[in-house]
Each structure stands twice: as structure tokens, then as C-alpha cells.
Amino acid sequence: MSLREAVNTVLDWHEQWQGQWPDYSPSPIGQLDTATLKQTLGELTERLNENYPFFHPMYVGQMLQPPHPVALTGYLAGMLINPNNHALEGGPATMKLEKECLAQLAKMFGFATHLGHLTSGGTLANLEALWVAKQKHPDRYIVYTDQAHYTHGRMCDLIQARHHKVKTTPEGTMDIHALQAFVEAQPVGTVVVTLGTTSVGALDPLNMVLMLQQKYGFRVHVDCAYGGYFATLAETDPDMAVFRSLTQCDSVVIDPHKHGLLPYGCGAILFQDPRVASIYYHDSPYTYYNSDELHLGEISLECSRPGAAAAALWATLKSFPLSPEGMGQILKQSRDAAVLLAQAIRTSEEFTLHLTPQLDIVTYFPTGPDTKTITEKTLALYESGLNSQTHPLYLAKLNVDASRFSALHPDIAINTDTVTILRSCMMKPEHVGVVPQIMDALFYHAKAINQSALV
Ligand SMILES: *Cc1c(COP(=O)(O)O)cnc(C)c1O
8 A cells, every 4th residue: 555545544544533523613723725735735846855875875974864664654643633632632543553563562671671762863761760869869870972862961850860981991881890880889779771773773782781780789770762673583593692681671662763664753761660650640620631550641751742752652563563574574674684784894995984883873994904994984985975876875974983983993003083984774674785886885985085186
């Protein structure tokens, strides 16, 4: 079914749904005549042309892609009614859909019990986890790594929690000895583990953190805003086995708007122990007047939340269940694409692989003798791909500390404080089929910048 047909199905349903109520005449105020509307939409779409082609397989930059058609039509269906999941009365149907989605996510994480809800994104979802961490242990530290998402530090400041950054290995994963040294010396309430860092997709050693937890008793929050959907492969792919240990964690964040095919505005927070509800609970007699059971509006920091996001997620999970055969297939394509690209880069002379990818982000750079040359080449190559009519290639850049870089590439001279390298998110299922084309384009631009450097 085409997107157009799917959209029409939704529009037909909506017309019928509205038709159940007595006729009324819409107010003339607010009616737009066709010409004005056409004009506005014409201008708007013209403005929207100024975008990178996130949909295209030659876009191998940031974690961006348009939503799946099923998510889009699911969202549209919800949005036409526009329920608000802040309360049962605001979104009777979508509140149920949201709960079903959360139950599916909880099952994927292996949570025996759960409490959770959708949020506007990973940042807000993490904020809730950190806020609960602070409420549980007001005087103890929240610990995260120097490669954790930059919002953890901000959010800890916001909630005025004591917080500490532990260092990471050159590969970007938590230095477990540094963590151990800190928890031995200081009271730690919660450790934030990142499964899939945003910059390179590095997986913190969750199992070792859990071993320390046995001894020190801190809580474990896992930020897998980006990597969480790889849990669909935990049982079938040994590289993803770490996700099996989510079952032992206190809270988890996942972003359906990253790897879950959803449009922006959809993150999720899940707690394993439903009793954290008592931390949120506030008696709000006006809004929640006729709901007996505790509902999602009562356990969220945000008030208004789009029921449409729940509708979109529900429809997407119905089409792509959280199993190796469902969503897992899509994640596997991404993972395979990254492995293939890394292999191709490793065997090329023009490019050097920075890190072996742990998920689907590949980091690499144009081969060079020193960090200044590498940075210059990276920037030139980035621009060359971006501005090419014949060989468009959309890459992303990543700044790496020279010391971290040097630990991985001891033969390269260091003559800058940081080095800029290339970063490619292989998140679209099409990527796996176009690795040779991506390499061709990389070679083409590597040659182009070398030639222009000679002129
Ligand atoms: C993207 C990301 C976040 C922030 O999530 P938003 O949805 O952008 O607010 C937090 N943590 C990790 C690991 C992420 O990848």
C-alpha cells in the first residue's frame, strides 16, 4: 500500500468517525480560501526544500531519517483527533495504546514489572530517571561517563544533584576501574550506563557495573536512547548480548524517534519498580477527576503529551514487533551495513578506521601523517560531498580529543588539540546495499580534494 493510499484510508475513517455526531456548521472565522492556503503551502514547501536528503542512502551523516509510512499514518490518525495523554479523559484510546507500547518495551528489556511512559524525547526521559535518582538518594552522587550524552550534566545541575563524570577508555566505554575507585571513595546513588554512546555507538560494560552494584548497592540507570532497539537482537547476535542484562537495571531510556522509525517527539522512560510512582504522585483533582487507577499523566514530569505519538508507536510496533524477525531485521541491516563499511575502510589506503563499530556508527578519517592534515582533509571531504552535484555524499563530523585519538593511532603525529574525523550512522535499511557506492563516493571525493590541494 502506498503512503497516499494509507493516508486516504485514515482520512476516510476520520470523516466517518466525525460523522457519528450531529451536523453543525463550522465557523467561517478561521476558514481559509483555497488560493491563500495554496500560497502559504507553496511558500512553506519552498522553505522546506532547504534540507538535507535524510531519506537518501547517500545521506550517511547524523541519526536522521523520515518516519516509516506506518508511523506517519499512525501519527496522522491520532493527530486528526489530537488526544492529550496527560490524562485518561484527554486520550482514552491513546492512553491504552501507550500502556501497551510500554509493556512491549518492558518485555524487550526483560523487566518483570514496570512503570513508564512516553516523553518528548530522550533528554526528558533521562531527566525523569535522574530526578527519581535524586529523590531516592538526595545526598548521593549520580555518576555518568565523559562520553555520556551531554544533557546528563545539565540535567543534574537542574535538579541540583551531586554528580560526577568518570573517564572512559579510548574506545569511549566506561573505565570500570575509575568507576570502582569513585564508588569506593564517595557515596554513589545511581550510575548511568550508556548502551550506545551518541558519538560512536560505544557500549559501556554493563555487566561489570552490575558486579560492582552487588557490592556497593547503587541504582543503575541505562541510557539507551539511541541503542535500545538493538535489544531486539540480544538473543540472536552475540555482539548484542549485553542488552540481556537490562533485565537487572532500575530504569531504561529508549528513543522511538531515533531507531524506532517514529517522527520526532517520542522518547520513553521505564522503571522496573512500579513503586517509584509514589515519588511522582500528586493529587490533582481537576484534571483527574474520574480515573480510579493510577494513569500515565500522574507519573510524568511533562503535562501535555501527544496521544498521536502513542498511536504512531503502537502502529509501528504492530507492523514491526520487538523481535529478531520484526524490528530486529531492520536493526540487523544497520549493524551489517556498519560492519561492511568498516571492513571496506579498513582495507582501503585512502581511509583509516578510527574504531571498530559496536553498533551501527562508523568512525573513520582520510589517511594522513598528522592530526592537522587529517582534520583539514576531513573538512574538505565533508564539504566536497555536501556540495557535489554528481556524487552527493552527506557525512557527519566528529571532534576527538588528541590524547584519545593518539591512544588508538600511536603512529600519527599530534599537532592539534582535537582532531576532526568522519562519522557515519548506517541507520537506514538501504545502507547495507549501497556500501560499495558509499566507498566509491568517498574515493571520488578523496581524489577531488587531493587534486584541489595540488592546484
Ligand atoms: C539522543 C540521545 C539523547 C538525547 O535524546 P533526545 O531525544 O535528543 O532528547 C540522550 N542519550 C543518548 C545516548 C542519545 O543518543
